Amino acid sequence: MTIKKAMTIAGSDSGGGAGIQADLKTFQELGVFGTSSITAVTAQNTLGVHGVYPMSVDAVEKQIDAVASDIGLDALKTGMLFSTEIIEAVAAKIREHGFKNVIVDPVMIAKGGAPLLQEEAMEALKTKLLPLALVVTPNIPEAEAISGMSIQSVEDKKEAAKAIASLGVKHVLIKGGHDEGEITYDLLYDGESFHTFSGKRINTKDTHGTGCTFSAAMTAAIAKGASVRTAAETAKQFIQAAIEDGIHIGSGHGPTNHWAYRQRGGC
Numbered sequence: 001m002t003i004k005k006a007m008t009i010a011g012s013d014s015g016g017g018a019g020i021q022a023d024l025k026t027f028q029e030l031g032v033f034g035t036s037s038i039t040a041v042t043a044q045n046t047l048g049v050h051g052v053y054p055m056s057v058d059a060v061e062k063q064i065d066a067v068a069s070d071i072g073l074d075a076l077k078t079g080m081l082f083s084t085e086i087i088e089a090v091a092a093k094i095r096e097h098g099f100k101n102v103i104v105d106p107v108m109i110a111k112g113g114a115p116l117l118q119e120e121a122m123e124a125l126k127t128k129l130l131p132l133a134l135v136v137t138p139n140i141p142e143a144e145a146i147s148g149m150s151i152q153s154v155e156d157k158k159e160a161a162k163a164i165a166s167l168g169v170k171h172v173l174i175k176g177g178h179d180e181g182e183i184t185y186d187l188l189y190d191g192e193s194f195h196t197f198s199g200k201r202i203n204t205k206d207t208h209g210t211g212c213t214f215s216a217a218m219t220a221a222i223a224k225g226a227s228v229r230t231a232a233e234t235a236k237q238f239i240q241a242a243i244e245d246g247i248h249i250g251s252g253h254g255p256t257n258h259w260a261y262r263q264r265g266g267c
C-alpha cells in the first residue's frame with residue numbers, strides 16, 4: 001500500500017477544534033498520514049483565544065526540514081502563519097524543497113475577533129506565498145482583505161476571485177460560510193471558469209474550525225491524487241457532515257465532528 005502524506009504548517013489550538021489539531025484529525029479521517037510544523041501555540045477554547053505564542057522562525061523551518069528530509073509529502077497546507085517573518089520563511093522553504101501541491105488557508109481572524117495574522121503581514125502573504133499556491137481558500141472577509149474589494153453579491157465574489165488569481169495563485173476558492181441564506185455557496189475559480197459547491201446551511205453555533213477542516217480535507221484529497229475540483233467536492237461533503245453532526249462541548253462555539261464523514265461511509 002502506498003501511504004499518502006500531507007503536512008500542515010499552522011497554529012496549535014489547545015481546544016482541539018481548529019488549527020493543527022483540526023488538520024491532523026481531518027487528514028487521518030481521509031486516510032492520509034499527517035505531519036506538521038507548528039507556527040504558534042494558542043491558548044484557546046470554545047469561548048475564544050486567550051493567548052498567542054508565536055514560535056521562532058528557526059523552529060518553524062527546522063520542523064519543515066525534518067519532515068521534508070526524511071518523510072516527504074504529497075500535499076501541504078498552511079493555516080495561521082501570524083507574521084511576515086514566518087510567511088517569508090515558509091515561502092522560502094516551499095521553494096527550497098520544491099513542494100508543489102500547496103493549499104493556502106489565509107487565516108486572519110478567529111471567530112471571537114482575535115487577530116491570528118499581524119496586519120503588516122498581509123503584503124508578504126500576497127506577494128511571497130500566494131504565487132506559490134495551487135489553491136487559496138479565503139472566507140468572505142479574507143477574500144475582501146486580499147482583493148481590496150467589498151463582496152455583496154455573486155458578481156462581486158467572482159470579481160474578487162479574479163483579482164486574487166491575478167496575484168499568481170492557480171485556483172481561488174471563496175468559502176460561503178459568512179454569507180446569508182438557507183444554502184451555502186462556495187465558489188471555485190480556476191483561472192478560466194467558475195464552479196459552485198453548495199450545501200444546506202445548518203443553524204448551529206458549533207462551527208469552530210470549519211475553515212481549517214475544509215482546507216485540510218481539500219489537502220488530503222489532493223494528496224491522494226484528486227483534481228482541485230474533485231477535492232473541493234470532497235471537502236464540501238466532509239464539512240457538511242462535520243457541521244451537521246457538530247460536537248456540543250464547551251459553552252461557546254463547539255467544534256465540528258471530524259468522524260462524521262467516515263461514519264457515513266465516506267473515506
Ligand SMILES: Nc1ncnc2c1ncn2[C@@H]1O[C@H](COP(=O)(O)OP(=O)(O)O)[C@@H](O)[C@H]1O
Pocket residue numbers: 138139140175176177178184185186199200201202203204207209210211212214236239240243
Ligand atoms: N452553518 C453552516 N452550515 C453549512 N455549512 C457551513 C456553515 N458555516 C460554514 N459552512 C461551510 O464551511 C466551510 C468553511 O466556511 P467559512 O465558515 O466561510 O470559513 P471560515 O471558518 O474560514 O470562516 C465552507 O464550505 C462553508 O460553506
Ligand SMILES: Cc1ncc(COP(=O)(O)OP(=O)(O)O)c(N)n1
Pocket residue numbers: 010011012013018019020042044079080107109110111112116207208209210211212213
Ligand atoms: C490556531 C488556529 N488556527 C486557525 C483558526 C481559525 O480557524 P477557522 O477554521 O477559521 O475557525 P474559526 O476561528 O472561525 O472558528 C483558529 N481559531 N485557531
